[in-house]
Amino acid sequence: EKGGYEHFMLKEINEQPRSIADCMRGRLDAKNGRLVLGGLRDYMNKFQNADRIIITACGTSWHAGLVAEYLFEEFARIPVEVEYASEFRYRNPVISDKDFVIAISQSGETADTLAAIELAKSKGATIFGVCNVVGSSIARATHAGCYTHAGPEIGVASTKAFTAQISVLTMMALMLGYQRGTLTESKYIQLLNELEGIPSKVEKALTMNNNIEKIAAIYKDSRNFLYLGRGYNFPVALEGALKLKEISYIHAEGYPAAEMKHGPIALIDEEMPVVFIATKDTSYEKVVSNIQEVKARKGKIIAVVTEGDIVVRGMADHVLEIPETAEAFVPLLSVIPLQQLSYHIAVMRGCNVDQPRNLAKSVTVE
Ligand code: M6R
Numbered sequence: 001e002k003g004g005y006e007h008f009m010l011k012e013i014n015e016q017p018r019s020i021a022d023c024m025r026g027r028l029d030a031k032n033g034r035l036v037l038g039g040l041r042d043y044m045n046k047f048q049n050a051d052r053i054i055i056t057a058c059g060t061s062w063h064a065g066l067v068a069e070y071l072f073e074e075f076a077r078i079p080v081e082v083e084y085a086s087e088f089r090y091r092n093p094v095i096s097d098k099d100f101v102i103a104i105s106q107s108g109e110t111a112d113t114l115a116a117i118e119l120a121k122s123k124g125a126t127i128f129g130v131c132n133v134v135g136s137s138i139a140r141a142t143h144a145g146c147y148t149h150a151g152p153e154i155g156v157a158s159t160k161a162f163t164a165q166i167s168v169l170t171m172m173a174l175m176l177g178y179q180r181g182t183l184t185e186s187k188y189i190q191l192l193n194e195l196e197g198i199p200s201k202v203e204k205a206l207t208m209n210n211n212i213e214k215i216a217a218i219y220k221d222s223r224n225f226l227y228l229g230r231g232y233n234f235p236v237a238l239e240g241a242l243k244l245k246e247i248s249y250i251h252a253e254g255y256p257a258a259e260m261k262h263g264p265i266a267l268i269d270e271e272m273p274v275v276f277i278a279t280k281d282t283s284y285e286k287v288v289s290n291i292q293e294v295k296a297r298k299g300k301i302i303a304v305v306t307e308g309d310i311v312v313r314g315m316a317d318h319v320l321e322i323p324e325t326a327e328a329f330v331p332l333l334s335v336i337p338l339q340q341l342s343y344h345i346a347v348m349r350g351c352n353v354d355q356p357r358n359l360a361k362s363v364t365v366e
Contacts, residue, residue: 007353009155009247013339017203019150019160020332023167024199030192033185035175037168039128039146043100046126047172048179050100053080054125056088056116057104058363060158060242064130064165065104066235067331071170074328075177085112086366089119097124102169105129106153106161107362108136115366117141130168132161146172155354156361157247159339162239163202163332170195170329194326198333201323205336208307209320212337215302216344219273225250226264226299227338228257229277230287236277236331240338247346247356257283257290268299275341276316277334280306281327291315302341304334 005011012019028035040047053072055065062084069080083093085103089112095101101120105113108131117127117138129138129145132153139145148164174191177183183191219225225244229237238254245252255264257276268274274294278287288311291301295315303316306324313319320337322330346353 007155007343007347009157009159009343009353012153012155012160013336013343014206015151016160016163016206016336017199019164020167020202021199022149022151023164024171024196025149027171028192028196030189030196033189033192035171035192037146037171037175039144040172040175043126043128043144044179047100047128047176050078051096051098052100053078054095054099054101054120055080055082055104056085056101056113056120058085058110058112060162060239061104061106061113061165063235063239063242064162064169065102066238067166067232068102068169068173070232071173071328072176075173075183076180077182078176083116085110085116089116095120095123095125099125101125101127103127103129103138103142104165105136105138106132106158106165108133108138109362109364110138111364111366114138114141130165132164154361156356156359157243157342157353162335166332167198191326191328194329198325198329201325201333202336205322205333206340208322209337209340211318212320212340213344215318216341216348219300220345220348222250222271222273224267224272225252226267226272226274227252227254228260228274228290229334230257230283231281232327232330233277233279233334236334236338237275239335240275240277240342243339243342244345246359247342247353248349248351249357250345257287260290261293265293265297268294268297270298270300273300273302275338276301276303278303278305278309278312279322279330279334280309280324281330288312288315304337
C-alpha cells in the first residue's frame with residue numbers, strides 16, 4: 001500500500017504532481033479561460049460581497065490559510081484574517097452575516113476547527129469548508145465547500161493535503177478577483193495558464209536537488225533550525241519548521257525574515273542552520289540582505305532559490321533549486337524541498353516518520 005516507498009510520507013510527497021492535478025481536474029481549463037468550483041456556485045454572491053474573509057484552521061492547514069491571506073488580498077482586495085481555531089473559538093470574536101468564513105482541514109475532524117465553525121455559524125456567517133476527507137464532520141457542518149481531492153493522507157505530517165489546500169484556495173482567489181474586477185482578464189488568463197503548469201513544475205522540483213540527503217546528513221544532529229521567508233514564503237517558512245520539528249524532534253522555528261533582527265538573530269552562531277526561502281520575487285533583494293546578516297554571524301545557510309540563481313548560490317552553504325513560477329504560486333514549489341529535507345533528516349535520526357511520538361493524524365479532542 002506504500003507503493004514501493006519506505007514510508008507513506010515519502011509516497012505522499014512524491015504524489016504531489018498527481019494530487020495537485022487531481023485537485024484542479026474538472027475545475028481549471030486554462031485553454032478556454034474557465035475556472036469552476038461547484039461548491040462555490042450558490043455562495044459566489046456572498047463571497048464576492050463579503051466585508052471580510054475569516055480563515056480558521058490548525059497546524060499545517062492554518063499555514064495554508066496564511067498563504068490564502070496573501071492570495072485573497074492580492075487578487076480580490078478583500079481583507080482577510082487568519083485565525084487559529086483554538087483561539088478564535090474562545091475569544092468571543094466579532095462576527096457578522098457579512099463575514100465569509102473559510103475552514104480548512106485535511107481530516108475534517110479537528111475538534112477546535114469544528115467548534116470555531118459552529119460559533120461563526122451561530123453568529124450568521126457563511127461557512128465554507130476546504131476539506132480532504134469526503135463526508136467528514138467539518139464537510140457536513142459547513143454551508144458549502146470544496147474538496148481538495150488529494151487522496152488519503154496516511155503520514156501524520158501533512159504534505160500533499162497542504163499543496164492541495166493551497167491549490168483550492170488559489171483557484172478561489174483567482175475566481176473571486178476576476179468576478180470582482182480586481183484582476184484583469186489578461187492577468188487572470190495568464191495566471192490560469194501558469195497554474196495549470198504547476199503539477200509538472202512540482203514534478204521537476206521533486207527531482208532537481210540530488211544534494212538533499214547530503215545536506216540532511218550534515219545537519220541531522222543540529223539542536224535547532226531557523227526557517228526564514230518573506231511574503232508568500234513566510235507561511236512556507238512556518239511550514240518547513242513544523243515539518244522538521246514534528247517528525248525529527250529537532251527544535252525549529254519559522255519567522256518572517258525581517259523579524260529576525262527583533263530577537264532570533266541572537267541565536268545565530270556557527271552551530272545554527274538557517275533555511276532561507278530566497279526565490280526571485282518582490283522581496284528577493286531584502287531576503288538577500290537578511291542572508292548577509294546571518295552569514296556575518298557565521299550561521300550556516302541552506303537556501304531555496306529559483307533555478308539558475310547565482311547571487312544566493314554565491315553566499316549560501318547549500319542551495320536547493322525550484323523552477324520559476326508566478327510569485328503567488330511559489331509556495332506550491334518552495335515547500336517541496338523543505339518536505340524532502342525534513343523527511344531525510346527524520347529517517348537519518350531513526351525517527352518513526354509516519355507516526356511521530358505524541359501526535360495523532362486527526363486531533364479530535366481540544
Ligand atoms: O486535519 P487537519 O487539517 O484539521 O489537521 C490540522 C493539524 O492537526 C495538522 O495539520 C497537523 O499540524 C499536522 N500534523 C501537520 O503536519
